[in-house]
Amino acid sequence: MSMVTAPAPGLPLDRPKKAPLDPPPEFARLRDEQPITRVSIWDGRLTPWLVTRWADARAVLGNRAFSSEDSLPGFPNLRPGMPPSPPGALQAHDAPVHTTMRRALTREFIVKRIDELRPSIRETADRLIDDMTALDGPVDLVEHLALPLPTLVACDLLGVPYEDHPFFQDKANTLVDNSSTAEQVETAERSIAEYLLNLLLLRRSRPCGDLMSRLARKVDGASITDDDAAELAAFLLLAGHETTANMIALSTITLLQHPDQIPRLFIGPEETALAVEELLRFVTVIQAGLRRRALEDVTVGGVTIRAGEGVIIPLNVANRDPDAFPEPDRLDLGRPNARRHVNFGYGVHQCLGQSLARAELQIMLPAIFRRLPGLRVTAPIEDLPYKEASIYGVHRLPVTW
Template sequence: MTSSPTVPTFTLTRPQAAPLDPPPLYAQLRGEQPVTRVSLWEGRLTPWLVTRWEDARAVLGSPAFSTDQTHPGAPNFKEGTHQPGPRGFFQNYDDPIHAAMRRTLTREFMVKRVDALRPAIARLTDELLTDLTVLSGPADFVEHFALPLPSLVICELLGVPYEEHPFFQEQSKTLVDLNATGEESARAFANLGEYLLRLVQTKRATPGDDVVTRLAAQVDEGVITDQDAADLSAFLLFAGHETTANMIALSTITLLNHPDRIPHILGGPDQVASAVEELLRYLSIVHGGLRRTAIDDVTIGGVTIHAGEGVIIPVHVANRDPEFFTNPDDLDLERANVRRHLAFGYGIHQCLGQPLARAELQIVLPEVFRRLPSLKIAVPMEEIAFKQATAVYGVRELPVTW
């Protein structure tokens, strides 16, 4: 397929003047052509872009769409990346493999388990903030706080022994480092894979109260293989590290830009909980869109999408749909229907780690503003390096003073 002038190129670039808002073109499309073609790979692929909240939810909730990236029409960002990954990365698999793999982890994210992690999250938050305040400033909030916090939480979750945290964190850091070379990233990926495989075997011999121990037990029961257990652990790191880090950094920027809302964040658990939902909606960091391929013909928003055609669902655009959210571009920390945002997706692939992500944000954000009441961004907004070409939106660094 070739690109025509009426088919806009799919872009991740947000406007310089309003870096926390989606590209204006998408707001326009949502009003005028809510289900429309966009161009990828210089027009060689033209998947559909679905921008209204209601239509986005319809796609994500429908069994007529697949997340399998090996379909030739799958709207992967890079051409030639239609290979199957390990099944432990189950987001890219349909049921029944997806369901079988997801089931091995569902208990880990039940409220009771996540609540048990809250004291550890609070302790790690405290330690990192203490270390940060020892510095003379300005310091990079991403390097010293937003990135290490979720990576240390994943260490707790998986049961990475304390003395091995530095190795684990170093590899994770390289994996999410946009300046790392392809070779460095590949080495970190391989190192982490080998490490997690060894950890599965170690936990079998010396069990703990952690995810890897329970995955090793499922290997012994014949439910999964050692390799699956290691891949599932790696997938949790990938899915939960950068996403949460970016939410911490961008939420901090957003609140500093709306200083009158900071008292709300400090107002107790219910207020924090609703504020976190609004920040999730407002920022909708998975701005590369959730991506699907139709496996049956299906009509969405009055448009027929044929089997084999790709669909991109930019949740940052759907979550700003004025037909569903009143004054969607306002940050309203008491928005009544906020919990129906799509920042964690919807349907069978809805974020498994969302209770953990919520717990982290609910603990971290009030603590940051309690401990650092004079926190300020040390550079003008236009000098902040936003990640413009990554599927998950964030900042490369955030110089702050306190």
């Protein structure tokens, strides 16, 4: 007797037309009925496991038997034949490379150091809002607020001189602009890496109190090269750029859809922080899911994942798991356990820049709604140009106030 097995379904990608900020509904069905199941990617050439429950997502991400090395055969990359990530992309490496790189940076992102950056983040946010409101609306909030804030903050963090900020903004914008050609993107990446290498060398001869000066000192005494350190700095800039920008834009839309909850942003610092955690949970911009490959046989949620098999973990689905978050599709800026979201991943690769991202959102979102109480989007939310990229967002957000 022969058994016919149904082919694995594709990765659900379509979001509801009327609710474009919600994850594809098919995911919720899978989470209820087959929480760990195979999906088909690369035209059926690879069938990695899809892990949709919050608890299982943490079990995979917290287990070092699941590798992040995206050059391994069978790693469920977004597309077949993708070049392996460069040495500076620490999220794509396992120990010991990952450990050395991460150790070189951990102290830069501790809460105390990020708190020292808050006054300048506030100043930048206010200046951007001043500049935007000096224009006649409607204007694009993505171009004027969401994209420049993370770039300018990353420049401050790295110690990029003020006069070079426009260069950085220009290159960073080329990277996220969907009309950029592959060649333009490559040139922008190379210019950023070259610039940061020169800055590193300059800071070695003339140190000041910034991240690049400290990184230059660490390179002297550690096993990473100047090139690796410059790439690491470039990765920091890029890792925080599009993620934070899209969070600002999509959170603004979400808050405008729930105007009764906006006052919670202003009650006090703890309430603002909790509100931002709920927005991080609800919006979850990383839509392509985190990806791993098993190094040995591991059982998760009763399913054995064999060595060499790939795993995809869509964080937006885990963050809407009713077993972890009651009434998960309801936005509740006072949700007591919102901080348990996995928006920043989990385990050894958990987002290094999360304190910085939180600070930017905790400052920018209340500033937008305090300064622009009449803010409104000038196009129907369903018709905005949403990104079909691995990080979800809007290309443009036309607003007036």
